[in-house]
Amino acid sequence: MDIKIFYHQTLMVDVGGILLDGGRYMAVCPETSGISLDNWSKWDISYKYMTKDSFLYKLNEFLYRHEFSDEARYSHDRYFEVILLFDSEQERLSFKNYVIEHWDEREEYLKQxxxxxIPQLEGYVKDTFKKDYENALILKLMLKKFRKN
Incomplete structure (x- = not known):
């Protein structure tokens, strides 16, 4: 869905949104980025993220608080299980370097x-979907470790 914010007739913001849990929770689509492990232009690891100081995150939290319910809380928490939440853009860029240096530890994180x-769905490559999901969870663990260092 489209989330459009107007001031009178002037369109100020136009961002993507999604409805989760049967429409009980509306969220803003996160940003997408990736990491190239071998310095080529393609991404070896892609991820979804928001930064706490961004408009997208603040709008997402506004929508969450406006429609707060137990169902919304559950959906919000599940949504952020696979989305990286950074304190700032600088933290995100530093974390990308950390991932490049420590990605060889992926198998250890995979055990955690x-x-x-994940069922086989028409039009989706199950193994690719599973790998992306695993990578999102691994990146979440790596972010915790990155912040401790």
């Missing part, structure tokens, strides 16, 4: 996560 059953 639980990936639910």
């Amino acid at each position: 996560i639980f990936c639910p059953h």
Whole structure:
């Protein structure tokens, strides 16, 4: 869905949004970025993220608080299980360098996560979807470790 914010007739913001949990929670679509492990232009690891100082995050939190319910809280928490939340853009850029230096530890992180059953869906490559999901959970663990260092 489109989220459009107007001031009178003037369109100020136009961002993507999604409805989760049967429409009980409306969220802003996160930013997408990626990491190239071998300095080529393609991304080896892609991820979704928001930064706490961004308009997208603040709008997302406004929508969450406006429609707060137990269902919205559950959906909000599940949504952010696979989205990286950075304190700032500088933290995000530093974290990308950290991931490049420590991605060889992926298998150790893989032992610490639980990936639910992902059914085969028409039009999707199950193994790619599973790898992206695993990578999101691994990046969340790496972000925790990055912040401790």
